[in-house]
Amino acid sequence: MDQVTSSAAQLRAGLQALAHPLPGGMRDLLPWEARQQLHLSRVVLKAFELHGFQQVILPAFEYADVLEQGLGPIEANSVLRFVEPETGEVVALRPDMTPQVARLVATRLASEPGPVRLSYRGSVLRRRHERARHQQQVVQAGIELVGRGGLAGDLEVLEAATHAVRRAGLERFVLDLGHGRIASSLLDDLSAEARERLLEPLTQKDQAELVRRAEKLGLSAARVRALAALPELQGGGEVFDAARRLLADTAALPLVDELQLLHRAVEEAGLAPSVVVDIGETRPFAYYTGPLFQVLAEGPGQAVGSGGRYDTLYERFGVPRPAAGFAVHVNNLGWAVGDAQRLGIPLRALVVSSPAASGTADAAGAAEVLGTLRTAEIPCALSDGTNPLDYARAWRYSHVVWLTSARRVRVSQLTSDGERDRGEVDVVELPARLLAG
Amino acid sequence: MSTRPLTLAIPKGRVSKALAPLLERAGVGTQNLVANDRRLVRESDDGSLRFLLLKPDDVPTYVEYGVADLGISGRDVLLERRYDLYQPLDLGVGKCRMVVAGPAGVSVGARPRVATKFPRIATEHFARKGVQAEVIYVGGSVELAPLVGLSDVIVDIVESGATLRENDLVVLEPICDISSVLVANRSLYKLRHAQIAPLVARLRAAVEADGA
Numbered sequence: 001m002d003q004v005t006s007s008a009a010q011l012r013a014g015l016q017a018l019a020h021p022l023p024g025g026m027r028d029l030l031p032w033e034a035r036q037q038l039h040l041s042r043v044v045l046k047a048f049e050l051h052g053f054q055q056v057i058l059p060a061f062e063y064a065d066v067l068e069q070g071l072g073p074i075e076a077n078s079v080l081r082f083v084e085p086e087t088g089e090v091v092a093l094r095p096d097m098t099p100q101v102a103r104l105v106a107t108r109l110a111s112e113p114g115p116v117r118l119s120y121r122g123s124v125l126r127r128r129h130e131r132a133r134h135q136q137q138v139v140q141a142g143i144e145l146v147g148r149g150g151l152a153g154d155l156e157v158l159e160a161a162t163h164a165v166r167r168a169g170l171e172r173f174v175l176d177l178g179h180g181r182i183a184s185s186l187l188d189d190l191s192a193e194a195r196e197r198l199l200e201p202l203t204q205k206d207q208a209e210l211v212r213r214a215e216k217l218g219l220s221a222a223r224v225r226a227l228a229a230l231p232e233l234q235g236g237g238e239v240f241d242a243a244r245r246l247l248a249d250t251a252a253l254p255l256v257d258e259l260q261l262l263h264r265a266v267e268e269a270g271l272a273p274s275v276v277v278d279i280g281e282t283r284p285f286a287y288y289t290g291p292l293f294q295v296l297a298e299g300p301g302q303a304v305g306s307g308g309r310y311d312t313l314y315e316r317f318g319v320p321r322p323a324a325g326f327a328v329h330v331n332n333l334g335w336a337v338g339d340a341q342r343l344g345i346p347l348r349a350l351v352v353s354s355p356a357a358s359g360t361a362d363a364a365g366a367a368e369v370l371g372t373l374r375t376a377e378i379p380c381a382l383s384d385g386t387n388p389l390d391y392a393r394a395w396r397y398s399h400v401v402w403l404t405s406a407r408r409v410r411v412s413q414l415t416s417d418g419e420r421d422r423g424e425v426d427v428v429e430l431p432a433r434l435l436a437g
Numbered sequence: 438m439s440t441r442p443l444t445l446a447i448p449k450g451r452v453s454k455a456l457a458p459l460l461e462r463a464g465v466g467t468q469n470l471v472a473n474d475r476r477l478v479r480e481s482d483d484g485s486l487r488f489l490l491l492k493p494d495d496v497p498t499y500v501e502y503g504v505a506d507l508g509i510s511g512r513d514v515l516l517e518r519r520y521d522l523y524q525p526l527d528l529g530v531g532k533c534r535m536v537v538a539g540p541a542g543v544s545v546g547a548r549p550r551v552a553t554k555f556p557r558i559a560t561e562h563f564a565r566k567g568v569q570a571e572v573i574y575v576g577g578s579v580e581l582a583p584l585v586g587l588s589d590v591i592v593d594i595v596e597s598g599a600t601l602r603e604n605d606l607v608v609l610e611p612i613c614d615i616s617s618v619l620v621a622n623r624s625l626y627k628l629r630h631a632q633i634a635p636l637v638a639r640l641r642a643a644v645e646a647d648g649a
Contacts, residue, residue: 176627201524205626206618208527231525235630276627296624301503303624 025136032396035346036334037139040168041121044141044328047164051156053119053143058100060122064092069316070099070287078126093125098287098313098325101144106317114147114321142307142327146314149322154262154291154309155269161305161326162271165295168328169337173297173304175272178281179259180288180308183230185251186223198227203282205231226250230280237263243279262291287313293326297336304332347434349373349380349399350392361385365403369427373401376431389419399434443486443632446500446508448493455530456509456617462643463636486636497522497620506625506633512615513594517555523626525637526619529644537562537610538601539583539590545609549589552582559592562612580604 022028029037045055064081071079080093094100097120105116121141141164145157158175165173183202187195194217201210207228214224229246233239240260247253256279266275272295281292290309297304307326314321351373353366366382373380383391383400392400392414400412404424411422411433425433447453447470457467466482479488489505497520500508511531515524535558537545550571553559563570573588580600582588594615595601595608619640626633 174628204522204524205621206524206527208618209524231523234627235634276630278627294627296628298625298628299503301501301622301624 023136027137037330040330040334040337041139041141043168044164044330044333045119045121047167048119048141048143048160051117051143051160051163053117053145053160055119055121056101056104058094058097058104058120058122061091061093062100062103064090066103067092067094067099070102070313071096080125080127094122095126096124097122097140097142097327098144098310101146101325102313102317102323105144105146106314106319110319115153116146117143118146119143139330140327141330142325144323144325146323147321148324149309149311151258151261151265153322153324154293155265157307157324157326158266158271158293159269161293161295161307161328164328165304165333168333170295170297170304170333172273173295173336174274174276175266176276176278176281176294176296176303177259177263177266178278178283178292178294178308179255180283180290180292180310182247182252182255182259182279183227183282185255186226186230186247188251190217199282202227202230202280205280207231226252233277233279235276237267237277239277239279259291283308290324295328299338300329300332300335302332303329304336305329345398346396347378347399348397349378349401349434350383350388350395350397351380352383352385352388352400352402354385354403362403362406365406365427368407369401369403369409369430372427372430373434376435378431378434389414401430441487442480442484443629443636444489444505444507445486446489446491446496446505448496448509448511449490450493453490456528459528459530459640459643459647462646463639465636465639500620500622503622503625506622506629507636508620509617510620512613512618513555513558515618515620516613517557520620521623523621523623524618525621525626526641526644528617528619528640529647531615531617533594533596533615534608535592535612535615536595536608537590537592537612538580538595538606539609540605541607543583543589543609545590550587551590551592552579552588553592554579555592558612562592580606 064079079095081090083089084091101118101120109116119142123137123139125136126138127136143157143160145153148156162175184195184199187198197213197217198210201213211224211228214227226246233243233246240256243256244253247256259277263275263277266272283292287310288308289311292308293306294303295305305326305328307324309324311322314323351366351369353363354361370380370382388400389412398414400414400419402410402412404410407427408424409427409430410424411430412419413422422433447456453470457471460467460470465486468482469479470481470488477490479490480486481488489499491499493511494514496508496510497514497518499505500522501520509528513535535555539545545568548569548571550573551559551563552573552575554575554577556572556574559570559572573582575582579591579593582591583606584604590609591606592612598608601607619637621633
């Protein structure tokens with residue numbers, strides 16, 4: 001009987017979901033699904049706050065031409081755009097929050113003394129329907145350090161970023177360092193089209209295709225050799241020597257030195273259990289001008305967080321200043337932290353005000369119980385008296401508290417296979433009884 | 438935390454047979470891989486490597502999600518559907534060509550109708566040439582389309598050309614060369630670099646020995 005009603009209920013819910021669909025890639029989280037994401041966001045933002053970054057709140061969409069000032073042409077096709085009816089202007093759902101912060105700083109904080117330290121949290125949206133991983137809504141919590149350039153700025157961002165993922169319980173991770181300009185500096189004199197033809201296989205570490213295209217474009221043998229070597233210049237600190245040999249007479253050499261200084265500083269500061277270098281790394285986001293950072297961990301198959309230096313981004317908004325940032329991809333962090341950090345069942349009490357003996361509700365007694373629990377910061381709500389145990393189970397309460405007589409309550413703890421009687425106590429002792437487990 | 442052994446996603450069937458000798462030369466024991474049974478998860482002979490046997494089109498998906506560290510995929514699949522992957526090694530096996538083909542003597546007109554399993558590759562090829570093609574997706578037996586008038590030409594993979602000849606079709610324009618490529622998850626390629634790099638190096642040596 002039970003099974004029949006539950007499958008009928010499921011069928012009804014399914015029909016409802018079909019009648020009120022969500023766009024592809026969109027999803028919502030129920031309270032017990034949202035807990036980990038909220039918890040991780042809080043922990044990460046707290047770490048950023050401890051490093052002096054203050055949180056700003058940014059709008060979900062902006063004028064496309066303003067956002068696109070900060071985005072390169074590559075990712076422009078993954079932006080969701082629509083026309084604002086009142087103005088006829090094209091607006092875009094943010095695909096990335098870094099250009100928004102740049103717009104904010106340029107328009108409202110330009111005269112404040114630098115450096116500017118801001119943090120943010122929110123969803124970014126990307127259109128990638130033809131891809132295997134087509135998740136469109138990505139929750140990010142990040143920081144922007146504006147007005148502090150070079151190694152000092154990079155290190156400050158990385159200190160906050162690695163502290164944040166460690167606080168969230170990620171112990172085993174790899175910090176991957178690259179440089180947004182090493183590969184592209186070898187292509188500076190080429191046409192935009194030729195650059196794009198070569199950056200694509202570089203991004204994919206597709207050596208064979210890279211060589212094919214470079215030869216077809218008629219590049220010198222030495223340059224083809226340097227380009228072909230990039231995808232393999234990856235590993236520990238030893239890659240710097242190889243990189244210096246291969247890139248000896250190129251514009252990339254000082255950039256390799258810059259990255260090596262950062263690598264050394266990161267190792268000395270012990271910011272990550274393991275640090276790797278990838279000289280050939282490029283990035284889909286076009287605005288990176290200096291070091292690139294990624295935090296990698298087993299599980300999500302994608303970076304847990306990423307960032308880097310973008311010293312020309314603010315120039316595009318009319319306020320030239322160096323900047324660097326980092327964003328934690330909260331869902332990937334949750335995936336990587338996984339079971340090791342599974343949150344315990346939250347303490348929540350459902351209060352039943354009608355004592356079984358008398359059958360009449362004791363409103364004043366209930367108010368006293370609820371007040372006592374809230375003073376002790378234990379979440380609680382009042383039952384309407386209908387099937388309190390079923391209700392509590394459906395809404396993930398950990399305890400049911402029954403008023404028995406004036407100032408006395410009986411406590412039931414909900415367990416996976418039923419409920420356990422935790423005895424009767426005075427109201428004043430209730431918080432201690434609940435907190436004891 | 439490396440609970441899962443290094444995992445290589447392999448296309449079932451024809452391609453896996455051509456790959457086995459290459460893997461052997463790279464020091465990967467493939468007795469289990471080529472065994473004639475229905476297991477979809479198999480191990481290399483020394484147990485150091487796990488193979489997932491997949492439909493060729495699915496290989497990049499498993500790798501992009503990170504359930505396989507590495508995979509072997511045709512360039513056709515990678516070109517048709519963009520993946521966020523590394524492609525560190527062209528294996529030089531499974532060589533064939535992506536071409537425009539049609540009945541002999543037919544020229545590709547200004548507005549050709551094109552039947553293909555690869556709508557994106559076809560669309561981009563004609564767009565680059567400034568030709569507004571009407572691209573029609575078909576799931577298989579592509580050679581039939583021009584014979585019965587569904588399309589003027591086709592875009593398809595050609596290996597020996599025998600299927601084309603049997604259906605009185607000829608290659609009209611080459612599009613690109615296709616071969617099997619080693620693909621890698623962008624995150625795991627770095628996380629498991631110590632395990633992956635030696636395998637890639639051995640595979641590269643085997644491929645280069647073939648080429649020489």
